[in-house]
Amino acid sequence: MSQSLFGFRGKDFCILAADASAQASIVVIKDNLDRIFEADDHFAFGCVGDPGDDTTYSDLIVRNIQLQKFRNGYTSTSHANANFMRKLLHDGLRDHPYNVNIMIGAVDLPSDMNDTTTERTELMSSSVLIEGSNPSPHLYYLDYLGTLVEVPFAAHGYCAYLLYGILDEMWKKDMSVDEAKRLLSTCIKMIQKRFVMQQPKFICKIITKDGIELIEPLNN
């Protein structure tokens, strides 16, 4: 709950941010932990929750998404991947729950822009045709119970109490990258000013049609 994870959607990109501290008991044991996993070229997700569960679940997802891509010869849509993640959480819910909350950021490329086309796709590509001609960004909120919602912005944990006000107020449709970086900076500053736990470092990633990149927040 004390870990911070939030994200929002821009014009043709998504941004995810998560604090970079790892805790054991009262001690900070690592201050550069990357909680934002890159499962595919245009599909990333942040994962916070019970220590142990977070990495177990995330590794499982990353490997399975890679496996599916390898077997099929094409990338699944972010909608398919998100629902796969939801299914895995909900399948285990009553039996071996993963206590993790997830934020997925992805960009779907129209079929003619997808560079993963192989010989095999040509035979079976009809199922992965994506409508439209522009890359479409998607942000999904997914909680430990398996609630999956597509949203323009969202936050998990205590930071949600601090950030939803800012995001409701300042998030705009079709934001540019620079505007988004400024919003990112505002959010991180808010957490660092008002949240009791110290979270000196955040790892922020942007998902665009060109892939996933680390970004720094932009000060006003």
Add this chain to the structure above:
Amino acid sequence: MSASVAPPLPGRHSYKVEGTNINFAHGTTCLAFRCNGFAIAAADSRSTQGETIASQAVTKLIKINDYIISTMAGSAADCQYWSRYVGSESQLFELRNKRRMTVAGASKFYSNILIQYKGRDLSVGSMIVGYDDFGADLFYIDNDGQRVRGDIFACGSGSTFALSVLDQEFRPDLTEDEAVELARKSIYHATHRDSGTGGQINVIVINEKGTNWVVKQDNFELFHKYINDPSPYPLQ
């Protein structure tokens, strides 16, 4: 009456076995850090059972193979058993694959076991320290299933005291001698302030030549070396 002035210390795992009067408490200080070309593992040697000191001569630095050491905090039984298990599997790996297990590999193997037993009262907090083809490496793993790579870790009830000393002088470019001295000093200060920590101080250096046990020293010998002004603790 107890003279408790602080909340319970982290890492001082204490749990009661349901339906019995057995109450285990485990105090320890282990630390490990990584510099250019070598890594250090250090620990005290005290074993406690509740209020009682059960032993002052426990080996908390367990050899997994010639190049990997695991440190032991939490339940001695769990740590010893599973470290030995990882050790034997790493030997089998070596025979099968004609190369040594990496530190990342050994720690992942260990961590996978702990994840399987998650929620079933295993009590393990361990640093896996070693040297492999990629250089010196270090992981922290625990019974929650957490596994993180890093440069400095400490574990056990005295870990906060050790870490506070270690953080002051740690640099990645320490020489082996400086690093050993820093490790010894850090553990000493934990023995000084934490009742669960004491006995002998052990320090192991791991480099491309393998593991080398460099210090095995009673902490009492070190009082006048490290406590500059003994006046707060007058002999009467």
